[in-house]
Amino acid sequence: MPAKQVLIVEDERPIREMIAFGLKRAGFEVREAEDCRAARAALADTRPDLVLVDWMLPDMSGLELTRALKRDRETRELPVILLTARAEEGDKVAGLEGGADDYVTKPFSPRELLARINAVLRRSAPGGFDELIEFEGLVLDQGSHRVMVGPRTVGLGPTEYRMLEFFMTHPERVYTRDQLLDRIWGGNVYVEERTIDVHIRRLRKALEEFGYDRFVQTVRGSGYRFSARTV
Amino acid sequence: MPAKQVLIVEDERPIREMIAFGLKRAGFEVREAEDCRAARAALADTRPDLVLVDWMLPDMSGLELTRALKRDRETRELPVILLTARAEEGDKVAGLEGGADDYVTKPFSPRELLARINAVLRRSAPGGFDELIEFEGLVLDQGSHRVMVGPRTVGLGPTEYRMLEFFMTHPERVYTRDQLLDRIWGGNVYVEERTIDVHIRRLRKALEEFGYDRFVQTVRGSGYRFSARTV
DNA sequence: CGGAGTTGTCACGAATCTGCAACACAGTAC
DNA sequence: GTACTGTGTTGCAGATTCGTGACAACTCCG
Numbered sequence: 001m002p003a004k005q006v007l008i009v010e011d012e013r014p015i016r017e018m019i020a021f022g023l024k025r026a027g028f029e030v031r032e033a034e035d036c037r038a039a040r041a042a043l044a045d046t047r048p049d050l051v052l053v054d055w056m057l058p059d060m061s062g063l064e065l066t067r068a069l070k071r072d073r074e075t076r077e078l079p080v081i082l083l084t085a086r087a088e089e090g091d092k093v094a095g096l097e098g099g100a101d102d103y104v105t106k107p108f109s110p111r112e113l114l115a116r117i118n119a120v121l122r123r124s125a126p127g128g129f130d131e132l133i134e135f136e137g138l139v140l141d142q143g144s145h146r147v148m149v150g151p152r153t154v155g156l157g158p159t160e161y162r163m164l165e166f167f168m169t170h171p172e173r174v175y176t177r178d179q180l181l182d183r184i185w186g187g188n189v190y191v192e193e194r195t196i197d198v199h200i201r202r203l204r205k206a207l208e209e210f211g212y213d214r215f216v217q218t219v220r221g222s223g224y225r226f227s228a229r230t231v
Numbered sequence: 232m233p234a235k236q237v238l239i240v241e242d243e244r245p246i247r248e249m250i251a252f253g254l255k256r257a258g259f260e261v262r263e264a265e266d267c268r269a270a271r272a273a274l275a276d277t278r279p280d281l282v283l284v285d286w287m288l289p290d291m292s293g294l295e296l297t298r299a300l301k302r303d304r305e306t307r308e309l310p311v312i313l314l315t316a317r318a319e320e321g322d323k324v325a326g327l328e329g330g331a332d333d334y335v336t337k338p339f340s341p342r343e344l345l346a347r348i349n350a351v352l353r354r355s356a357p358g359g360f361d362e363l364i365e366f367e368g369l370v371l372d373q374g375s376h377r378v379m380v381g382p383r384t385v386g387l388g389p390t391e392y393r394m395l396e397f398f399m400t401h402p403e404r405v406y407t408r409d410q411l412l413d414r415i416w417g418g419n420v421y422v423e424e425r426t427i428d429v430h431i432r433r434l435r436k437a438l439e440e441f442g443y444d445r446f447v448q449t450v451r452g453s454g455y456r457f458s459a460r461t462v
Numbered sequence: 463c464g465g466a467g468t469t470g471t472c473a474c475g476a477a478t479c480t481g482c483a484a485c486a487c488a489g490t491a492c
Numbered sequence: 493g494t495a496c497t498g499t500g501t502t503g504c505a506g507a508t509t510c511g512t513g514a515c516a517a518c519t520c521c522g
Contacts, residue, residue, distance in 0.1 A: 173374045221389035
């Protein structure tokens with residue numbers, strides 16, 4: 001197997017070099033870029049297998065770079081991992097929505113970064129495997145952010161997807177609207193609690209067609225629960 | 232004491248079955264998974280008391296699975312023991328850093344594995360994973376706010392649920408109406424004491440169908456008591 | 463710019479729950 | 493037995509909570 005190439009986009013040189021060192025030792029071929037411009041230049045003449053992007057960059061935010069990469073047909077399939085100092089859940093959501101394949105919070109151990117890189121590479125490899133979660137035929141594919149029933153795809157908006165993802169990874173348990181806002185929207189946003197109801201409704205509607213809306217259960221006076229057990 | 236359940240995540244069938252056999256003979260309930268996806272599926276519908284994970288798995292390394300489990304709030308408390316063929320100290324450290332609770336090197340004797348399992352279980356016993364409270368088949372699940380009898384769910388209103396939850400967590404003891412108001416309704420509300428009687432009635436009615444209404448006992452002149460001992 | 467899709471709020475009706483009072487019944491003391 | 497106290501049971505009106513459709517603001521993308 002030829003060495004996988006990783007492009008590191010990070011403006012702080014010590015960090016960049018430390019990561020490069022770690023990756024080289026792990027058998028990766030490494031290319032470095034200190035800002036988005038350099039990253040574009042690097043992408044113009046080589047085709048890395050994966051890009052590591054720092055969230056904070058001098059000329060453009062890493063999130064924007066990620067978005068740009070995911071918009072361009074040429075680089076759409078290129079896996080991107082975001083590095084960030086912020087631990088906020090909201091940013092994580094934003095990052096993944098922007099198209100990043102994974103998200104690593106600083107400080108991280110080289111080992112952890114390696115694990116994430118390997119996971120993402122494996123996932124994006126041809127015939128690669130995605131982390132699937134299934135409840136009686138309802139399949140959540142966290143890799144492609146899709147929900148499927150047999151060969152068909154359930155049409156979900158971004159928020160509904162995140163909601164269902166949260167529920168399917170935390171089933172059999174009641175969550176208050178407050179908790180759901182925290183876990184799905186992220187800690188520091190203000191939205192009305194009743195907004196949850198509306199999204200629950202939208203999620204149910206999308207699942208209805210496939211007969212899975214019964215999994216999204218109301219617990220009156222407490223909140224909502226996802227369960228394959230029909231009450 | 233109910234049998235502890237162990238989930239074995241191991242791709243090599245002979246090894247998996249050998250371990251399963253040994254554990255069953257030792258009184259454990261065993262669930263098997265051959266890869267991480269199967270493990271996730273298994274975790275979705277059961278809650279084992281401990282997970283045995285092979286380091287080398289076809290779809291994801293055992294270490295990554297361990298990390299994933301430890302990242303998730305739902306499974307964070309779930310003890311994990313890593314199985315590995317490598318004896319390197321570095322790997323051991325990595326495994327424990329990844330969040331594994333213990334680490335067993337192949338080849339191992341069944342006796343050794345058992346000893347490790349018991350040690351880990353003992354360590355994680357208090358405040359363990361199990362939030363189920365049971366009285367002779369009547370099961371209270373505080374996580375999902377459900378009361379179950381076998382596969383069936385007892386239909387309770389919010390107040391009745393809170394009432395039963397209080398009773399099942401404080402059995403064998405008489406509470407006056409006043410105390411019940413305090414503990415179930417909260418200190419600063421004013422409701423008639425006789426309202427308790429009505430909710431007791433509703434609770435009994437809901438349990439009646441399953442034959443558990445006898446657990447809710449009247450102590451004339453004092454109050455009510457929950458007890459599996461039929462007076 | 464324009465259209466498609468998404469999002470957070472609101473308002474209103476539907477569904478459900480709650481506490482109370484009134485009456486029925488049971489247990490106890492005399 | 494009678495009187496009295498304590499508990500069981502029921503129906504209901506008001507209160508709470510939830511489901512739902514509509515809508516305006518917004519983003520994204522071409």
